[in-house]
Amino acid sequence: MEILETLINGLSIGGTYAMIALGYTMVYGIAKMLNFAHGDVIMVGGYTIYVVMAQTGYPLIGLAAAILFCMILGVTVEKLAYKPLRGASPLAVLITAIGVSYLLQSTAQMIFGSSPKMVTLLDLGNVKLGSLKIQWNVIITLIASFVIMLILTLFVKYTRTGRAMVAVSEDKGAAQLMGINSNAIITLTFAIGSALAACAGFFMLMKSPSLSNTMGAMPGIKAFTAAVIGGIGSIPGAMLGGILIGIVEAVSYKITVIAPYTDAIEFLILIIILLVKPSGILGKKRREKV
Amino acid sequence: MSKKIIALVLAMLMVVSIFAACGSKDPATDGEGTIKIGLSGPLTGAAAVYGVAVKNAAEMAAEEINADGGMNGINIEILATDDAHDPAKVSTNYYNMVGEGMQVSLGCVTSNPCLEFCKLSAEDNVFFLTPSASNDDVPAADNAYQMCFADGNQGGVAANTVNNLGLTKIGIFYKSDDSYSNGIYEQFKANLNEGIETVEAVFTSANETDFSTQISSLKDCEFIFMPIYYTPASLFMTQAKDTMAANTVYFGCDGFDGIESAEGFDITTIPQKVTMLSHFNSKATEGMAADFIAKYTDKYGADTLNQFGASAYDCVYALVAAMEKAIENGKTVDASTSASDLCDILKEVFQGGFTFAGVTGESITWDESGYVAKDAIQYVIKEANA
């Protein structure tokens, strides 16, 4: 029973990571950049929910507002900070993303101060299955992340825009020649990625109602790790990686001796997986044409 | 290439000129006629809430003292610098403040940076009284004093309290990469009766928000010792309120203080009993503590109200009281007294049976090595729901 409970915990932690990783993976796939500021969009989403909740009191309105605000933020940042650098070295974009990350964090501290805020969203209590007690929000997180992944997969596979996204990620130049507006596609990707981050912020708050300006940093890195483990650029891969990291985290925290080393263990697993499969579990293997 | 050489030379010249200009201020003659109290704390970053509380309270105390005529007619001034809880930034802050004319200090807000501060200030013989750097090693040098309880001290007292409760099994929930939490935990374990079985669960700064795994480890314990700060504690309680038995008792140390006023956290929704061992209770309704709470909340809001601030408030008053006492004893203390002279003067006062009454204790004294001696009170923050 203990094991089952740990696994379910792991799944729910992993669900949140997966949601962030989905955003990472999409932005990476299309814009080919490591968006280090992605984790901080979660934080912005969290604060949006906090502000809206204080005004209205409805969590779902907060979620909607957060999604909207983060999309606008994501698109604005993309337009102002990343778009001028299209065609420049990817390292330059990486550094800008880091700058954006610092900027978001310090702005949040200036506006909201240094003390952590608490937002109680929904108190749904537990569901009992035999002797197993599971919190509702764990279940909801899990379901939501699966649904989001499903929608994204379908979107990419079956809509015109989605296929255009795949085309841009394969070859930006060629896609442009085919009449696809790559810039619009990249902007859209940032919007979707940011919306996912806002959702992740919502679910993180649901599990743990604490808000601070650095709340997104570590989950961001962990989710990035998850995206790489799953094979960066792959949507099911991000999901798989997220869940894997979540379960490892839950199991590791459960064993007292190794609990302090949890982060190290997660990163070690990343290294081992990459050494065995250099492009991640579900990543496409690229053979270099000579 | 030659352009690069010029660029390099220009850059180097710039560096030289900046260095030449650097610190050209002469601290001794910086005579604005104030006594300068230095402080280094996390004003930004994850620990900012503590640093900001200390800075606010210290400045509030200084303002009150100045409005009241100052220390023997001389105004006092707080120099607050930011170390972002990073010891590597302390030396810059320290020498910056020395350059600005710091005469006496509140040290650092958090323990790890404070250990760096100790060594630096010991070299120059600068007196400091830290409000909250609670590590056992902080008062090692004879210029260093603490206003808060040392971690090991707290751990020992907490263990004695628990030993007397007659429990057979307790849970411990602590933060493994935090020296405050670890320090208390180690002394607690060392002093705990051997017959008591312990279940331990840890978290780290990388995982400070989701405690589902830890909760399921601890859920069979009816008494949980939590030597952690109130933010993670309130999160733990929120997430655990349905899983833990209603008769569970949470027992924290001074880090717990502020938990009932944490924004967005409603302690009444927690069915379990919450207690703490502390020198300050931010729900106090009488005495100096209540007075402080009212003034602080009025000025800065309840957002950053916690024992860190209260302790810093006391520190400033204690330093001023000590200086005034030195003057009574015939010493000269004014805006031009050097830090080293002031340190010797203050050490004499603090070693000479100096007693101070403040927000965090009615009769506060310091022992030879600089540890504080005052009453630790076990507060019941919230009774269990019947």
Add this chain to the structure above:
Amino acid sequence: MKKNFKIKHYINYIVVAALGILFTVMALTDSFASPLALIQLEKIVIAVLLAVSLSVVVGFLGELSLGHAGFMCVGAYLGGKVSVLLEPVLGNSFPTLLISMAVGGVVAAAFGVIIGLPALRLRGDYLAIVTLAFGEIVRSIFMNSSRETFGGSLGLATPRFDKKYLFMVGFVMVLICLAVIQNMMKSKHGRAITSIRDSEIAARATGINVTKYKLIVFTVSSFFAGIAGVLYSFSNNNVQSTNFSYNYSIEILVMVVLGGMGSINGSIIAATLITFLDIKLQTILTGNLAVLQDFIYAIVLILIVIYNNAPGLKNFREKYNLQSLINKIAKGMQNPAKRRDDEAKWHRVPTKIEIDEVLSTKIQRDPTTSIKPDKGGND
């Protein structure tokens, strides 16, 4: 090679040495008004060591490393531990410092070999995340060490070297580091390294032992990062694992990128200026203004990167830049048409990521499709 002696090849040694001597004289005659200047010099020297050593990996080998702070961490803890053990015997003296540096550097270099091994299989962003993971693992291990070994969460208390002299040692280390790295780069071995950056496939086909050179680069780079770590441990009373997080690695990377990929002089200047900016912000923005530190740093960073790199600003950049300003001041200075490889402007140097980007578009068509016969042959 006397007739090839050109002062410009040695200009950075000369400038660094001259500054070192100048500051040494100032320190010995107590001309610094405040010890703050000495602290700043220490920090700058450490940052320069880190940036120059990282630029070998990023600028010359073309691999992205986000774990440089990890090597520094190893050096700081190991060197610090050695100094703690030696202090009762040799005192807090120069021999202690030397032995600690040797140990810290060598152990960090050994870790460089270990992390160089995955670099043989991985590249681009995958290698970047592995190096980041390495740094975090190292940090976590030291963080959870016991109080007796490496101090655990409280950090390792180490002796602080006299601040009047430590920066001099730092200057000497920077000179040594420059000599080793520039000599390496200006030799057949350096050419082999840059050839791997430009085209690994062609380098292999030309018989370059890619494995050997990647390991050499990681070893040399981490050796000097380790040395920087030891200097760090001697410039603080306390070594804290929290310092060496991936954020610190990124800060070093920022220095390398702003300085110009593949430009050692650029890395030196950028490291100096960024460290200086950091310290200035920290000392000027105190009290309530502290919150502005990161804000200003971030804005400056974003603006500089966009100004330096945006393709759209190319014309603007060519019109108004430092170089043209200098040209105006120093008229008649001819721009030599010849360029040497290690000074190739960084925006011209494709990094491995860029190469990956190219590959990802071309290689997606795997060989199976490319082997299909022409339609003409079928009809």
Add this chain to the structure above:
Amino acid sequence: MSKTVLKIENLGITFGGLKAVQHLNLEVKEKQLYGLVGPNGAGKTTVFNMLTGVYKPTEGQFFLDGENLTGKSQELINHKGIARTFQNIRLFNNMSVINNVLVGLHNQPEFKCGFFTSVFRFPRHFKAEKAMRERAKEILRIVGLEEERNNLSCNLPYGKQRKLEIARALATNPKLLLLDEPAAGMNPQETADLMSIVRHIRDEYNMTILLIEHDMKFVSGLCDEVTVLNFGTVLAQGETKTALNDPEVVKAYIGG
């Protein structure tokens, strides 16, 4: 004729079920200029990739001077004496022309100079560097790039980049030189020029050369023997004129 330099026996490779090359048998004699031709996607470059160790053959073997090099690493194969150029040029773009050639000279025993010898600038380092530069200039002279030795290689025009690739390959002192479409993208003048360079290299260095080319004039003007590939199998093999006029070959090229 003289001795066999390269012998390929029943070589083949499969990519996920697709037989890219199969049953390839081939023999190249010393100082021979041998052509490998075929329509796009016939598997010519794949053969080169197997011969240089980029791909590991799934069947068969090949020998250089009687030594089996099948499945060896790229570096080792180069050390043993096979050098190549690439269809899509792969120069070291951010290095000067002469440095590209110097990288080619890296492993030559006469320029041996250890890592520490270079770092500590022992006299041997300067001696080796000087000798290498002389040698590199010599090689550049052969392909006619001596004047441009200090330019960045990416700034060279296309035709010269191809020549530089040949120079770089030549610098590794190979027994067998593999040229992958050396004349692609060149104008007739440059092509003629290249033909004489290739001949010169063969004569001067006693080089054995295996080349892939689409320009039939180039092939028939240069090669003594050819192998025609289509769908990874040998269509015709033998003396250049006869093989190129084989009806099967004509059909494959012109379609029918």
